[in-house]
Amino acid sequence: MQTLTAAEAGLISCHVCHALACRPTNSHGRIECPRCGAHIHSRIPGSIRDTWCYLIAAIVLYIPANVYPIMSVVWLGKGEPATILEGVVQLIEEGMWPLALIVFVASIFIPLLKMVVLAFLLISVQRKSTWRLVDRTRLYRLTEFVGRWSMVDIFVIAILAALVQFGSLASIEPGIGSLSFAAVVVLTMFAAHRFDPRLIWDACND
Amino acid sequence: MTNSYNTTLIACHDCDLLQRLPAIRSPGKVNCARCGATLQRYSRNSLDRSLALAVSGLLLFFVSNLLPFLALNAQGRVQDSSLLSSSMILWQEGNIFLGLLVFATTFLFPLFSLLAILYLLAPLKFGKRPRFSIHVFRYLQSTEPWGMLEIFMLATLVAVVKLGDIATVIPGPAMYAFSLLIVVLAALSISLDPQLIWHRLDRQCKR
Numbered sequence: 001m002q003t004l005t006a007a008e009a010g011l012i013s014c015h016v017c018h019a020l021a022c023r024p025t026n027s028h029g030r031i032e033c034p035r036c037g038a039h040i041h042s043r044i045p046g047s048i049r050d051t052w053c054y055l056i057a058a059i060v061l062y063i064p065a066n067v068y069p070i071m072s073v074v075w076l077g078k079g080e081p082a083t084i085l086e087g088v089v090q091l092i093e094e095g096m097w098p099l100a101l102i103v104f105v106a107s108i109f110i111p112l113l114k115m116v117v118l119a120f121l122l123i124s125v126q127r128k129s130t131w132r133l134v135d136r137t138r139l140y141r142l143t144e145f146v147g148r149w150s151m152v153d154i155f156v157i158a159i160l161a162a163l164v165q166f167g168s169l170a171s172i173e174p175g176i177g178s179l180s181f182a183a184v185v186v187l188t189m190f191a192a193h194r195f196d197p198r199l200i201w202d203a204c205n206d
Numbered sequence: 207m208t209n210s211y212n213t214t215l216i217a218c219h220d221c222d223l224l225q226r227l228p229a230i231r232s233p234g235k236v237n238c239a240r241c242g243a244t245l246q247r248y249s250r251n252s253l254d255r256s257l258a259l260a261v262s263g264l265l266l267f268f269v270s271n272l273l274p275f276l277a278l279n280a281q282g283r284v285q286d287s288s289l290l291s292s293s294m295i296l297w298q299e300g301n302i303f304l305g306l307l308v309f310a311t312t313f314l315f316p317l318f319s320l321l322a323i324l325y326l327l328a329p330l331k332f333g334k335r336p337r338f339s340i341h342v343f344r345y346l347q348s349t350e351p352w353g354m355l356e357i358f359m360l361a362t363l364v365a366v367v368k369l370g371d372i373a374t375v376i377p378g379p380a381m382y383a384f385s386l387l388i389v390v391l392a393a394l395s396i397s398l399d400p401q402l403i404w405h406r407l408d409r410q411c412k413r
């Protein structure tokens with residue numbers, strides 16, 4: 001199998017419209033896609049630095065997201081705030097296994113998986129590892145695909161809050177935890193978007 | 207700077223491998239030979255089908271947002287809620303970031319996608335090129351992951367089951383429209399062929 005990459009051929013692939021443009025020899029400053037006008041680049045500029053920034057911000061915010069209550073359900077005037085993990089435990093105690101599983105996967109497993117995988121990909125790219133290139137690319141695509149689903153818990157809080165809003169019986173208030181958690185989801189989505197998987201393959205082209 | 211570009215070759219967006227596209231477009235996916243990424247997706251009658259799906263999607267979107275979505279019956283008190291009330295309540299309670307996030311992901315971005323697809327495809331169907339088409343299409347592609355209606359659907363199911371013990375939850379008419387909307391949006395994302403749209407835009411291009 002011949003392996004010629006666009007970069008080696010002196011071409012730049014537009015990330016928006018996928019047109020292949022020739023890289024000008026005196027390339028100073030920004031290059032625009034001849035077809036759609038997007039600013040194009042052979043590799044995302046500052047990809048590793050930016051991804052690390054978003055990722056570290058996400059990891060830092062992940063702590064308050066788990067320590068502080070994600071929402072408090074006040075039922076007939078009394079009630080206590082619960083964190084993400086306590087919410088899952090409550091669901092298990094009430095026998096709602098399928099729900100507990102959904103919340104566990106979306107709110108605990110996926111964010112952790114995503115942060116660990118992104119850190120692993122960044123470190124392996126920085127070390128120019130040629131280990132399991134295809135699998136690492138698949139891992140990247142997986143994190144990019146599943147990341148959005150962590151929003152489930154935020155939406156659940158919003159729906160519950162809207163449903164019981166005027167009820168004097170109960171009220172549901174989002175806590176600091178949910179704010180931090182939403183920020184973690186958004187930041188990891190930015191991080192995954194900023195990571196350039198072509199860097200994984202550059203290690204074997206050098 | 208040269209204004210030329212090549213569209214018979216494609217570089218994989220995940221591994222940068224250059225490869226030739228098949229000359230005959232048959233329905234299905236074209237995957238990267240090296241890393242397996244989906245390079246292109248063809249579907250039959252992509253333009254007509256996407257247009258029809260986008261029109262029905264827009265209608266369902268309005269129905270879902272205008273009619274009551276869920277009602278809660280707790281000890282004789284009935285509380286209606288609409289799709290938008292979830293973001294409104296967060297906003298009112300001072301959670302501006304959360305309110306905006308829910309509003310953008312469940313209303314703004316999905317609505318923009320549907321309108322943008324209609325705006326692009328309807329003129330292209332009649333061989334015309336809408337104004338600002340390139341900008342609209344670029345924004346459409348970059349905002350795609352931020353429309354989260356299908357995730358909201360899962361959240362609705364979770365919320366309904368969670369409230370099951372303490373109150374009766376009655377699905378409103380918007381709930382049925384919303385479920386259909388999710389199916390239509392999934393079909394739309396499969397039938398939409400970005401490369402076909404770029405080709406059409408190229409052909410209509412008068413530089």
Ligand SMILES: [Zn+2]
Pocket residue numbers: 014015016017018019033034035036037038
């Ligand atoms: Zn382009």
Ligand SMILES: [Zn+2]
Pocket residue numbers: 218219220221222223238239240241242243
């Ligand atoms: Zn590839």
